[in-house]
Amino acid sequence: MFKAIYQTHPPRLRFLLFMLVAAGLLPLTLLGVWSVNAVYEQQQSDLRRATLDLSRALSSAVNAEIESSVAALETLSYHPALSAGRYEEFHSIVRDAAQARPYWLSVILSDASGKVLLRSTRPYGDVDLNVRDPDSLRQVLNEKRPVVGASREGTSSVVAVPVRVPVMQGGELxxxxxxxxxxxxxxxxxARQHVPEGWAxxxxxxxxQRMSRSHDREQFVGKRLSESFQRELDNVDTEGISVAPNAAGVESIIGFTKLPRWGLSVIVGAPVSSLNQVVSTALFMYAATLALSLLVCLLVAKxxxxxxxxxxxxxxxxxRDMGQGRAVKAQACGIAxxxxxxxxxxxxxxxxxxxxGHRRVLVDNxxxxxxxxRAAMEQAREASAAKDHFLAVLGHELRNPWRRSFPRWT
Structure with missing residues (x-):
């Protein structure tokens, strides 16, 4: 069918050249699309690795802070005043220890049954028996190991995280x-992390439950993670990467690292929009370059x-001049x-x-x-006619010679 169309309506040369340009740019276009896709995948891989690496580093820093508090509490647990049961003296000691650490809100001493014996924020003998996170206290009593509890709001309306350490004496808690x-x-x-805008x-x-956040703390601290992300955290041992909406509903690449000993999770989210913006910029630049190249090629082809x-x-x-016998004068058109x-x-x-010219001379000749x-033939014909006439006369004369001799008898 195409052959018949080409035979009846052959394409013009300009169209063929434009098709040649398009055919030449098609592999370049496909290669560019593949390159942009490869860049996108590489950027996504780098972004995933960056979020996970940052969560690992921050988990180490958070773990160091928890370990520091646990070590300080273990040092207090060996104090002679506590071993001897001198609670008033020990109250002064823990009060001084809390004041020496501005990030400690208070120090609380409980007995083996979970009853609160003293608080550093209250005078000795004035005891608030309310336990803000009883689950973590029961966990320490049952497992006899240091535990980090859930963040809770205390009597002073300040959110705090309990770090609990068991005190063992004689092999008993x-x-x-x-x-x-x-x-x-x-x-x-x-806050010390210099992360790109939009990261959380x-x-x-x-x-x-979120106990800390890099920004918008008032809006999100104290609120629980989404149920889907909770399930994802439960399904991994130490670390992982996922793509999910963050607390603000922004689709993000999330890298997280768990601290199994303390039950904490450090979560780093990077918005996918930042990656899409990079890819969109690359696509725009490539499309503009390709369009410019196509325009230049079309102008050159034209x-x-x-x-x-x-x-x-x-x-x-x-x-046409040669066909009509006219002289041809060579003209340069710029194509060799x-x-x-x-x-x-x-x-x-x-x-x-x-x-x-030679032919005309030959024709003239x-x-x-x-x-x-023709003249010779005419002369020959005239000579032949004269000869015939002569012969005719001669023959006549030869046949009738007596008539001349005796004219009177005739």
């Missing part, structure tokens, strides 16, 4: 020392087509092959005109020869 840590310390760690960092406790068409028109004129062909046509025209032959 006698007390539990708790330091109520203000999240300010962890907030400072997160959060630290969640074992109850999947210029070349104009030269070719002009050269073909010149050759058509030369062919056409210029050579034009010169060849000029040479052929000169040779043809020379041959035509032939005409003269023919005229001479």
């Amino acid at each position: 006698r007390y539990v020392i708790t330091a109520a840590l203000k999240p300010d310390r962890i907030d400072d760690i997160l 960092i959060a630290v969640a406790d074992q109850a999947f 210029t070349i087509a104009r030269r070719i068409v002009a050269g073909i028109a010149t050759l058509q004129m030369h062919a 092959e056409f210029d050579q062909l034009s010169k060849s046509l000029e040479t052929a025209s000169m040779e043809r005109m020379a041959v035509e 032939l005409d003269r020869s023919l005229r001479s032959i």
Whole structure:
């Protein structure tokens, strides 16, 4: 079908050149699309790795802060005043320890049954028996190991995270020392991270509740993670990467690292929009470059087509002149092959005109020869006629000779 169309409606040269340009740019276009996709995948891989690496580093810093508080509490647990049961003296000691650490809100001493014996924020003997996070206290009593509880709001309306350490005496658990840590310390760690705009960092406790966030703390601290993300945290041991909406509903690449000993999770989210913006910029630049290249190629193809068409028109004129016997004068069109062909046509025209000149001379000579032959033949015919007449007369005379001798008898 296409062959029939080409035969009945052959394409013009400009169209063929434009198709040639398009065919040349098609592989470049496909290669560019593949390159942009490869860049996108590489950027996504780098972004995933960056969020996970940052969550690992921050988890180490958070772990160091928790370990520091646990070590300080363990030091207090070995104090002789506590071993001897001198609670009033020990109250003064823990009060001084809390004042020496501005990120400790208070220090609480509980007995083996979980009953609160003293608080550093209250005078000795004035005891608030309310336990803000009883689950973590029961966990210490059952597992006999240091535990970090869930962030809770205390009597002073300040959110704190309990760090509980068991006090073992004679192989038995006698007390539990708790330091109520203000999240300010962890907030400072997160604030020191110079992350790109739009990134969000959060630290969640074992109850999947945000205890710290890099920004918008008032809006999100104290709120639980989404149920889908909670399930994802439950399904991994230490770390992982996912793509999910962050607390603000922004689709993000999330890298997270868990601290299994403390039940904490450090979560770093990077918005996918930043990656899309990079890719969109790359696509725009590539599309603009490709469009500019296509425009330049089309202009060049148009210029070349104009030269070719002009050269073909010149050759058509030369062919018409040769066909009509006129002299051909070579004209340069800027294309070597056409210029050579034009010169060849000029040479052929000169040779043809020379041959035509020789032919005309030969024809003239032939005409003269023919005229001479015709004249000779005319003379020969006249001579033949005279001869015939003479012979006729002679024959007549020979047949009747007596008539001349005896004219009177006739």
